[in-house]
Amino acid sequence: MPQLGLLHRRAWAALLGQLLRPPRVVCLGAARSHSQVAEAVLASQLKPHQEKSNFILKTPKGTRDFSPQQMAVREKILDIIVSCFKRHGAKGLDTPAFELKEMLTEKYGEDSGLIYDLKDQGGELLSLRYDLTVPFARYMAMNKLKKMKRYHVGKVWRRESPTIVQGRYREFCQCDFDIAGDFDPMIPDAECLKIICEILTGLQLGDFLIKVNDRRILDGMFAICGVPESKFRAICSSIDKLDKISWKDVRHEMVTEKGLAPEVADRIGDYVQCHGGLSLVEQMFQDPRLSQSKQALEGLGDLKLLLEYLTLFGIAEKICFDLSLARGLDYYTGVIYEAVLLQTPAPAEEEPLNVGSVAAGGRYDGLVGMFNPKGHKVPCVGLSIGVERIFSIVEQRMKTFGEKIRTTETQVFVATPQKNFLQERLKLIAELWDAGIKAELLYKNNPKLLTQLHYCENMGIPLVVIIGEQELKEGVIKLRSVATREEVAIKRENIVAEIQKRLFES
């Protein structure tokens, strides 16, 4: 079992530690949806947004804001993911949110209808990026690069019917890692699977399994089952739905919608029920029909090598060769994979959250070549972490347990028990900021001491510095621990050093 490094374990443990404490922090920006309808009704009556009588205060369908509490969780999740990508030597890359429309055409097969186009306001025809893979391939081709290992964290947009309960949105974040370049077989592919294992282990989401297959095995299977080559991708797309709908429904779609002969569909049905380990690979090598496909044999050969490398990486028990795994996107050419959680982390009495796959990817050796004027290929393999689904799981877990997380990192609060001490508070807090200490005060001329101390308790701020007449006269600052309520007087000139010492020790 892979383990994460000290630093990352600590970062995540800190979050989990936060989760286990009793809820203290006021949660901002929650429970929006309930108030939207009432808001809309009000908005249509009284209108600072005057002329629009049907004005509704909302985010676009399928999108959402991330509140500070959500952002704090998100930041910790992304930190674990990006740390792993960097641990494997990946460079950062960013591309524009939109691409020339023609860059995205003929890349996504049946899903192309989900691409958001920008309005033609003169100039170029533009579309919002649909994933991070096609922009990466465009970047490789445009800059004539032959190899690169990069990660990219960014938003993508798809006009899907949003079923938000399952963590599907029209705007969502992708975390991609890809290795481009002409290397010896299956070494980069194995690293991609290792990365998925490290990330899912590091995020402590419970047990998981990575299904693996190969497009060449699928294509070989289609060919020997009698699927016409023109229908390979369409049938692939149907097979891809097997984790959501039953074989019966998939068979129905293939026969009635995609015009496949029923006996061909049934032959496919025999294969797609197979899943197992190395022994299934060996069995398929011996399969009298499949072994007649050169393509399938190539795929099986690579899969065998891949499993050997994954054994060396110590993650073979996480891998399952699954002939029903198809992946929807057109551009895959070799090994494909998809990680699923084996149990929902929600407790038994809760309705389990259907999260689908939490990571996926595969080999796409032809995509960069589609952008190259001479068709020069750059083989690629990569993975994408389903961070929105992971985020939904963690969010549900926090909701179930009534857990909260700090939304700020403030270390010290600057307070006063007296009136007319704003000037001293401002001088003192500037000193703290200039020393790199995270500090806050209330934006009031004369706040009550109790209000100030309550703020610290609510926000989880550990230290308070207090300045009043007495302290000013004696040249000291009172330093108070919020947890123990202990107070000590520190010489004014030593206060920064004392705070830094306390923060370092904690």
Add this chain to the structure above:
Amino acid sequence: MPQLGLLHRRAWAALLGQLLRPPRVVCLGAARSHSQVAEAVLASQLKPHQEKSNFILKTPKGTRDFSPQQMAVREKILDIIVSCFKRHGAKGLDTPAFELKEMLTEKYGEDSGLIYDLKDQGGELLSLRYDLTVPFARYMAMNKLKKMKRYHVGKVWRRESPTIVQGRYREFCQCDFDIAGDFDPMIPDAECLKIICEILTGLQLGDFLIKVNDRRILDGMFAICGVPESKFRAICSSIDKLDKISWKDVRHEMVTEKGLAPEVADRIGDYVQCHGGLSLVEQMFQDPRLSQSKQALEGLGDLKLLLEYLTLFGIAEKICFDLSLARGLDYYTGVIYEAVLLQTPAPAEEEPLNVGSVAAGGRYDGLVGMFNPKGHKVPCVGLSIGVERIFSIVEQRMKTFGEKIRTTETQVFVATPQKNFLQERLKLIAELWDAGIKAELLYKNNPKLLTQLHYCENMGIPLVVIIGEQELKEGVIKLRSVATREEVAIKRENIVAEIQKRLFES
């Protein structure tokens, strides 16, 4: 002068340290524009992107990719900025890239034409966000929040004529910090200016000045000069151009395009040439005409208080009251500010980079109320760091000095001098990854040792572990320092601990 905390100084010093080293790292993805024309010609002849005869491999006009080298610099700059926001107790927030179109209307005045609309593909009418301020106000109103201190780092989009040399793009990143809530006057405003100072100081961009003015002083000045109230915002917009075009041209625009009487324009001209410190505020209090405007007096009173607080913060010498500062956006209602660099950081022989303002902001007390069905106001003040311009400055500085920066963080490279050692290399690197060590190997079955060592030198990887027949037999791993070329044999079972010790010490 504000100083940044130890951690942040260190992070930035590490970058600057990198900059001072001789260039070693190969720069990926550079110099794209020169090859685009040739690429386009080729693409139109030989076409994997078949039917499009005018296919050009490029990013949309006014947008760009960020190469790994650019991303590394960007990450360090953003880290300094976000650290400062967190030091001041800000919470994170994220909003969708697009909003309902009606959310953005009537917010930006003359600039509204620059908003990107999405194509009507059925459903809601959507526009890409134009800044992060209006989405923040929408969020506050939608969730009925009365106060919040948040930061937001994200991309925004404006259909401007891109003059890329000045660091202006159609897609760019904004780093915003805002304080919403009904507080005592000028305390949050002063903190915003303190934050700008801390960030610009921390980024070591050279000396800077923050121009300050107040919309109420401007409006009072317009009124007493004889500008009709209906033209206040339009004239504001003209005044805002004074840092780019001369007074003569601004006057011409006001008179011919905006229909202002020439004598009114001249009266404005007398005021907008004034800039100074507290003494200018006092002088304006005594100005026989301006002192007749209640609005202007309110603005001057707040400005006086602000300067008092900024003195307590130790940054008064960075501030300049400038009556020509107007800011383009419609929504400002009180104090406004804009930070400019006093000298370009480029050496004298280089053409100075005209970067304009590097940070700006102000008070906007009416914006949240525009979204509230009852018009309930939530006063706000905030700032935006011009991170693209800052990025251009740092990039030009690096170019001038031929500086490079590491694009990966890899600590250890796993090498072998012998053939057929892939299995051992894979086992070893998995151990390193599982211990949280950043490690790489070449994706070749039998790479040459020299190729492997060269890779380490090129990429700045400090340590190499070497495994071969001899080492395998003796149960050791060779640990090599790339800089000193020293090698020691470490017992296999101690290699992880030894590497961690070395990394901790360095």
